[in-house]
Amino acid sequence: MISSIPLEEDRKKEIAARAKIFAELVYNEGTVNRIFSEVTKMVNLEKSKTYRELIERGRQLGLEEGKQLGLKEGLKEVAVRLLKKGMSIEEVKEIVLxxxxxxxxxxxxxxxxxxxxxxxxxxxxxxTAKKGVKLN
Incomplete structure (x- = not known):
């Protein structure tokens, strides 16, 4: 998708214009205009403050979820160590929650x-024992 290509906006517009010319050779003008209208909306969306805020919010949620998963895995590791030391499930439950x-x-x-x-x-x-046994 052209909007995800890491290029400057002017370069994206140039690529889109060239693609439009080639597309008009295959498709009718109405179809091409609808497609490129959508491309223009996507390029403009990237500049939108709301779009950037949504992307940042998604990133933050992903980080938070990752922290929670990491914390839970850490608690599991602690629980395993405590259980191996002989603590009861009830005791470990109180400690690691x-x-x-x-x-x-x-x-x-x-x-x-x-x-x-x-x-x-x-x-x-x-x-090891088998290797140590000599055959007659």
């Missing part, structure tokens, strides 16, 4: 990870 269901899911993930680690260590030790 995550709901009990989420803490139960984290506990399940911790247990699954511990099982995976144990199995991995058993396999690793078995391979």
């Amino acid at each position: 995550l709901d009990e269901e989420e803490l139960k899911k984290l506990t399940e993930k911790i247990e699954e990870k511990e099982i995976e680690d144990k199995v991995s260590n058993i396999i690793k030790n078995a391979k």
Whole structure:
């Protein structure tokens, strides 16, 4: 879309004028005029204060949402550490303010990870032991 091209407005207008000439070779004049009327509106919209304010507001909302997600992930990391240290779900819930269901899911993930680690260590030790055994 021409309005998103990072060029100066005069250059965009020049490109639009050239495109209009080429478009008139293929489409009827009425269709071309409607299309370029929309292009002109888009270029003018970029200069609008309201447009810039909406873009800035959207950016701010995105940043705020990102902060909230980051905070929640940080709380989850703290919760995992506390659960690994042996604290109960109720104790962790009071500290990190995550709901009990989420803490139960984290506990399940911790247990699954511990099982995976144990199995991995058993396999690793078995391979090491196998290498150490000499065949006759």
